[in-house]
Each structure stands twice: as structure tokens, then as C-alpha cells.
Amino acid sequence: MRRSLETALAAALFAVVGIGGVVYGARSWMPPLASRHGAGIDAMLLYLLVTVGGLFLTGYLALAYLIWRGGRRDRIGTRLASHKTEVVLSVVLGLGMAVIAEGGVLGIGMPVWTEYFDAAPPADATVIEVTAQQFMWNVRYPGADGRFGRTAPQLVDETTNPLGLDRSDPAATDDIVTINEIAVPFGRAVRIRLHAKDVIHSFFLPHFRVKQDAVPGMTPEMVFFPTSTGSFELACAELCGLAHYRMRGFFNVVSETQFRAWLSTQAATR
Numbered sequence: 261m262r263r264s265l266e267t268a269l270a271a272a273l274f275a276v277v278g279i280g281g282v283v284y285g286a287r288s289w290m291p292p293l294a295s296r297h298g299a300g301i302d303a304m305l306l307y308l309l310v311t312v313g314g315l316f317l318t319g320y321l322a323l324a325y326l327i328w329r330g331g332r333r334d335r336i337g338t339r340l341a342s343h344k345t346e347v348v349l350s351v352v353l354g355l356g357m358a359v360i361a362e363g364g365v366l367g368i369g370m371p372v373w374t375e376y377f378d379a380a381p382p383a384d385a386t387v388i389e390v391t392a393q394q395f396m397w398n399v400r401y402p403g404a405d406g407r408f409g410r411t412a413p414q415l416v417d418e419t420t421n422p423l424g425l426d427r428s429d430p431a432a433t434d435d436i437v438t439i440n441e442i443a444v445p446f447g448r449a450v451r452i453r454l455h456a457k458d459v460i461h462s463f464f465l466p467h468f469r470v471k472q473d474a475v476p477g478m479t480p481e482m483v484f485f486p487t488s489t490g491s492f493e494l495a496c497a498e499l500c501g502l503a504h505y506r507m508r509g510f511f512n513v514v515s516e517t518q519f520r521a522w523l524s525t526q527a528a529t530r
Contacts, residue, residue, distance in 0.1 A: 267331030271324040278320025282313050291467050294488040294513070298469035300372035307364045315357060381483045385449040388442060391423055392454070392461035392474040394500055395507040398422050399442050401523065403434030436526045440509035445519035446489050452482045462498035465511055471497055486513045 286309075293302060341349070381387075389408060391398040400423060402408045409425055409432020416424035422439075425432045444450050454463055456474040463482075464471045472482050494509035514522065 264331075267328055270331065271328035273324075274320050274327065275324040278317045278324070281320070282317045285309055285313055290469075292488075293467070293469070294486055294490070294492060295468035295470065296485040296487055297372050297375045298484075300368060300375075301469040304365055304368040304372065307368055308361070311360050311364060315360070376482060376484065379483060381451045382449045385451040385483065386444045387451045387453070388444070389453045389455065390442070390463060390474075391457055392463065392496065392500075392507075393422070393457035394459065395496075395503040397440050397442075397463075397494060397507070397509045398457075399438045399440075399509075401436040401438075401526075402431075403436055403527070405431060405434055407431040409433070409435050434527065436523060438526060440494075441512070442494065442509065443512045443514055443519055443522045444486065445516045446486060446513050447516065449483055449485045454478075454480050454482070459500050460498050461496050461500050461507070464495045464497035465492060466495070467492045468511075473498060489513045489515070 290302060290305070293299065387402060389400040391400070400408065409427075410429040411424045411432075412426050413424055415421055415426060423437060425435060425437070427433060452463070452470075452472075454472060454474040456476045456478075458476065460476070461474040462471060463474055467488075468484055468486065470482060470484055472480055474480070490513060492511045492513070494511045496504060496507035498504075500507065512522075
């Protein structure tokens with residue numbers, strides 16, 4: 261009687277863990293979507309949660325059943341399958357899980373990857389340079405001439421010229437620099453060029469499903485299309501030092517008129 265109770269409790273424990281894990285994982289985890297390519301990322305995450313959750317639940321319920329059934333035996337049972345059958349079954353199940361988990365991700369994710377990294381940016385895309393440093397985001401716009409001016413490390417002054425702009429370059433005289441604030445016009449793609457001054461940072465816009473490491477010596481680019489207006493949080497998703505928690509900015513999607521007015525204001529206060 262005691263052994264039957266222990267067996268039932270052990271089997272119930274595994275069944276509860278499996279069911280509870282699926283119920284817990286079925287919650288809504290992501291903030292509201294605000295970009296076009298983000299729909300594909302959400303679909304990929306949903307696919308992963310459903311397939312892995314199904315495998316997780318199946319495994320725990322099967323384990324619970326085997327514990328419940330095998331725990332009542334008085335002696336070891338006969339072998340149900342040959343060694344060869346067990347090996348073949350293990351390989352088939354392993355490959356099947358890999359195909360389910362990775363095949364769907366590749367099928368859904370490759371178009372998203374192409375749009376996000378490989379597609380040519382539209383000619384009217386808003387081009388912005390973002391330079392991460394402990395513990396702020398330096399944002400640069402090309403100004404009225406549409407060109408970014410030269411920069412030089414020896415010109416860097418953390419108070420007056422954090423990006424080292426060469427003001428002797430005509431293309432640099434109208435460049436606009438802000439800190440922790442990005443504004444873009446609604447209805448146009450956004451092209452972000454990332455830099456890092458010190459350590460590895462991570463440019464993270466959760467509402468847009470945008471996340472890209474900023475690595476010193478590299479200039480990764482991202483292209484995405486906002487689908488909602490508003491003010492969204494920009495965070496650093498890489499532990500970059502003791503004040504990492506302070507590395508926070510705002511990404512504002514506004515109308516074209518508001519964007520032009522904002523640029524004019526920033527240029528006037530440069």
C-alpha cells in the first residue's frame with residue numbers, strides 16, 4: 261500500500277511539473293508589437309513555445325506514466341525491444357525533435373533575417389548612427405546635407421564633443437547629436453548604424469523586436485519599419501559595467517511634420 265502511494269505521488273509530481281510548466285509558459289511574454297518584421301519574430305517564438313512545450317509536456321507525462329506503471333512491479337520485467345530497435349528509435353526521435361525545433365525556426369526565421377539584415381534599405385530610410393558608451397547612447401543625424409561628417413579619435417571630448425566630430429569638415433558642421441533620444445518619422449524605414457566606444461553593449465528595442473550587439477571596431481546595421489507611433493524604451497541588453505542599469509534611452513516615432521520640427525529644434529540648440 262505504501263509503495264503504491266509513493267509511486268502515485270511520484271508520478272503525480274512529474275505530471276504536475278509538466279502541466280504546470282506548459283501553463284506557465286503559455287502566458288503573453290512580449291510587449292505590444294510596433295514593427296513590421298516583428299510579426300515574423302513573434303511567429304517564430306510562438307512556434308518554438310508550442311513545439312517545445314508539446315515535447316516538454318509529452319516527455320513529462322510519459323515519464324509519469326512509466327513511473328506509475330513500473331513502480332507497482334515486484335520484479336524486473338522482460339526486455340520489450342532489442343538493442344538495435346532502441347538505438348534506431350533513439351536516433352529517429354532525436355532527429356525528429358531536431359527537425360521540429362530547428363526546421364520550423366529556419367522556415368519562419370530566414371525571411372525575417374533577410375528583411376532585417378540582408379535587404380537593401382529603401383532610399384528614403386531614416387539613417388541614424390548610434391554610438392554606445394558607458395552608460396549612454398550617442399545619436400547622430402546627418403543634418404540638412406544628408407551626409408555624415410568626419411570623426412577623429414583625437415578630437416573626442418566627453419563634455420563638448422563625445423563623438424570626435426571634425427568641425428573643419430563641411431559635412432560635419434550640420435550634423436545633429438543627441439544623447440539617449442532618437443526620433444524617427446512614421447511611415448519610413450529606419451536604418452541604424454551601430455558603434456561602441458568602450459565595451460560590448462546591446463541595442464535593444466523590445467517593442468520593435470530589435471536587438472543587436474554594439475561591438476568596438478565593428479559597425480553592424482539594422483533596417484526595420486515601425487508600424488506604431490509613440491515613445492518606446494531603448495535599453496542596453498548587455499551587462500556593460502556597474503552603472504549598466506542607467507543606460508536607458510527613448511525611441512520616438514512621430515509624424516513627418518513633428519520629426520522635421522524636432523530636427524530643427526535640435527539643430528538650433530547644437
